[in-house]
Amino acid sequence: AQSVTQLDSHVSVSEGTPVLLRCNYSSSYSPSLFWYVQHPNKGLQLLLKYTSAATLVKGINGFEAEFKKSETSFHLTKPSAHMSDAAEYFCVVSGKGNNLFFGTGTRLTVIP
Amino acid sequence: GAVVSQHPSRVICKSGTSVKIECRSLDFQATTMFWYRQFPKQSLMLMATSNEGSKATYEQGVEKDKFLINHASLTLSTLTVTSAHPEDSSFYICSARDPRTTYYNEQFFGPGTRLTVL
Numbered sequence: 001a002q003s004v005t006q007l008d009s010h011v012s013v014s015e016g017t018p019v020l021l022r023c024n025y026s027s028s029y030s031p032s033l034f035w036y037v038q039h040p041n042k043g044l045q046l047l048l049k050y051t052s053a054a055t056l057v058k059g060i061n062g063f064e065a066e067f068k069k070s071e072t073s074f075h076l077t078k079p080s081a082h083m084s085d086a087a088e089y090f091c092v093v094s095g096k097g098n099n100l101f102f103g104t105g106t107r108l109t110v111i112p
Numbered sequence: 113g114a115v116v117s118q119h120p121s122r123v124i125c126k127s128g129t130s131v132k133i134e135c136r137s138l139d140f141q142a143t144t145m146f147w148y149r150q151f152p153k154q155s156l157m158l159m160a161t162s163n164e165g166s167k168a169t170y171e172q173g174v175e176k177d178k179f180l181i182n183h184a185s186l187t188l189s190t191l192t193v194t195s196a197h198p199e200d201s202s203f204y205i206c207s208a209r210d211p212r213t214t215y216y217n218e219q220f221f222g223p224g225t226r227l228t229v230l
Contacts, residue, residue, distance in 0.1 A: 032217050032218075034218070036221070041203075041224070041226065042223060042224065043116075043118075043205055043221045043222050043223035043224045044156075044205070044207075044221040045221075046218070046220075049218060090155065090156070094217035094218075099158060099161075100146075100158075100217070100219060102155045102156045102157075103155065104154070104155045105154075105155050
């Protein structure tokens with residue numbers, strides 16, 4: 001079975017400081033992992049994906065995530081937060097089959 | 113990249129009426145589309161998987177007679193909320209798999225439809 005745990009429901013950072021959004025997963029199979037971002041009343045936009053290639057994955061807008069099998073983690077980071085990064089972030093796991101399993105989301109607030 | 117659209121983006125209706133939401137893959141053919149529901153400040157919950165030319169597969173607890181799904185072509189899936197009630201008010205999001213990226217199980221999401229039932 002697949003599941004995702006996002007450890008923080010809300011993260012607040014100052015503009016220009018690093019961002020860390022934590023995600024742990026559970027999967028019976030070799031997983032594919034994704035991070036999506038959702039701005040208010042908008043659909044989901046893919047930030048990055050891990051598909052068993054390089055463990056350090058670079059995405060759009062300066063985000064990256066590192067797949068750590070030993071820790072079953074896929075934390076999302078960004079060196080310097082921008083005001084436009086304020087949004088809801090979802091960690092998602094996919095195993096065998098079509099379904100995606102969503103975490104409960106982390107709301108990122110960026111303080112000017 | 114693959115683009116998915118939804119129409120309408122926002123709909124307000126009276127209790128007891130039916131509402132149809134369209135999901136289209138604009139630049140690829142999608143044999144499989146998905147319908148999600150998102151309550152305020154919550155995550156996405158998969159409602160059903162829509163397969164072109166066959167019946168949709170509903171998740172446990174989702175009423176198939178209330179949420180009618182039709183996937184009549186490779187680029188269009190529709191969700192009809194029948195006899196809508198205020199508790200059906202929610203944000204409905206569709207997604208589609210692009211067969212060109214099947215291996216990665218990636219889904220491409222539409223912008224969502226905000227349904228408000230008065």
